[in-house]
Amino acid sequence: MLKKLGLLMLMCVLVTGVIAGCSSKGDDGSSNQASDGKTDGGKKVKITFWKAPHIKTEKDVWSTIIKKFEAAHPNIQVEFLETPWDGWDQKYTAAFAGSSPPDVSYLSEYFVKFAKNGKLADLGPYFTNEERTKYSQSVMDYLTVDGKVYTMPFLAGTSVVLYNKDLFEKENIEIPTTWDELLEAAKKLTKGPDQWGIGGLDTLNTVAFMGQAGSDLYAGNNKDVSKLGIDSPEGIKGFTYLTELVTKYKVAPSIDYYSKPEQENQAFYDGKIGMYFAQVSFTGTIKTNAPNLNYGAFINPAGPAADSAKQREAYAGIGSLAIAEASKHKDEAWTFIQYVTSPENAKMYLEPAGFFSPMPEANADMYVGDEVMAEAKKTIEGMILWTPNDKFGKLLDIIKMMRESAFRGVKSPEDAIKDAVKEYEAQ
């Protein structure tokens, strides 16, 4: 009888454990993400904030900012979670699809799909017209989905070409300003088995090169996101030029030369790559990993695009902060967003991370005396933002495959583009 009782109790414990495991409640009885504490009655409200890292010291930088914020707002407690980029889309999709999204989240180009599916709070009641005038029209257009604004712009990132000054001096090379000059400089810089003229020709730069030749990413003057605009003579020209840097002229490493992007970064630190196409925020990584590297920056050399505004197209993006529609503390979340996006506080993050503010006035006194960032600042004014697209993740994957198949010589650049367009439009 005792044995039976014991077995029954064991069963109960196991079943209770399974049921408890299925619950999303934390130890304190609150949900583990969007918190359900009380806003009134002087009680401290806890809000959650998720962001993927741009720098190694991400957690420390946010810890400092949050401490200052909490000192100024003693009724709000912010819990920061650094979410890795690897599997980012799935993690955020799962969180927003369920009932436990973060109150505040940092979102890049992916914000559209969350906004379109009603997962983000309309910032209309908070983000006043007066505040909106502080941002350029192109930024506000970019953030507007179906006539509403769901996110608050926080950071602006563009791309430049970083170059190794010692190698340029040794080979007596001038800063290239056109595609032809870029190729010539790259030929001079490519030496022996492991020194390359150019590096960093990634998926995002693939689109930039096609843009420099005059191609739009999307059809209908870049407005119709249901179709791609790269299957054009300009797109083929840009992609062929890029591919030939790798396959014909061999001035950039083949796709398998480095196993991981970190190895390519290391090659630039070690002086094995002369010119490195990179996002401006990469300078923050250089500060940590190669503080003695003697490097400079220049804006992308001009391609043959008929439209002069497109000739030096570079990848540019706006990172913004959003409030979950499911959040029970929208007011407190907005207070936090306002605090961190104000020019004086945003600087605490933007400068160590190597970003600019999307608010032009905030950039005036940033990176004073920094030669590299002065060059990068030039790209902020004319940055070309891609039209928001809720299929952005899929698009990036398709462009990645397109680039890989041409770089490996499996397909001609033209065929690779055609197949990419076909796959995108088959959705």
Add this chain to the structure above:
Amino acid sequence: MNARLKSQLISYSFILPYMLIAVVFAFLPFLIVIMLSFYQGTLLDLNNLKFVGLDNFKKVFMNADLYLSAFYNSLFYAIVIIPVGQITALTLALLIRRKSRTNAIFETVFFSPIIISMTAAGVILAYVLDKMGPLNYLLALFGIPEINWFGDKIMSKLGVGILEIWKGATFYTFIYIAALRNIPADYLDAAKIDGVTWWQEIWHILLPLIKNAILLGVVMTTIFMFQIYDSIYILTGGGPLRGSESIAFLIYRVTLLDDQIGLGAALSILFLLFVLLISFIQMKLLKSETEY
């Protein structure tokens, strides 16, 4: 309550926990997948799915070239991993079938890959096979050119095969050992008296007697081989150029990365039908008319 009913209730109560788990985690999701295959929508908003009838299935067949490479890759895995894995498992089982202290040590060694997590095993193998990893370093010492495991479609699939065989083959070794040890000693003694060679013993006595275990092993590994996902995710990410992507990995990509749940569900159903067909054929081919 009469005694018979009581006895039946007690019997059913024993299988109730399993039935509950099976219903919640297997039957219900299966029905949901069938339902989803007739809808289109996003994971973010499951309340607003749109009924599209057979459109998802039509899409799969109309854009078959986008999905066929995953199908061929899965066939490759099946053709390479199943025979190599099963022959390895059988050979090991035959070598250590007798109970002894030395064989106990081998059993422990062969069991160890099963308890290592796939993630850890994948990370280790990725390091070993890396272009600048220890294997290529060793090959270079003997003047053999480096192997680009992750830059070639065939080599990356072979890499996945190595990981799967290393991790999975010895599991079947234990199934076969159990079957071999269940063979009555009289048969083997009689064979010895008749003067059979070791090969005759294996081919004419041992293998026929464990045929059912082999059938189980082959069918199980076939089903698992078509489902491989984690080893690919960790080792190759499906690349290069989706050249190591299995059908299961394709379903994951379409459903979660591309956020096309209806299409992913339709692919799952077609995949299920295919695996059922293969398993049926295997059972027909391997099923013995003779029962020992």
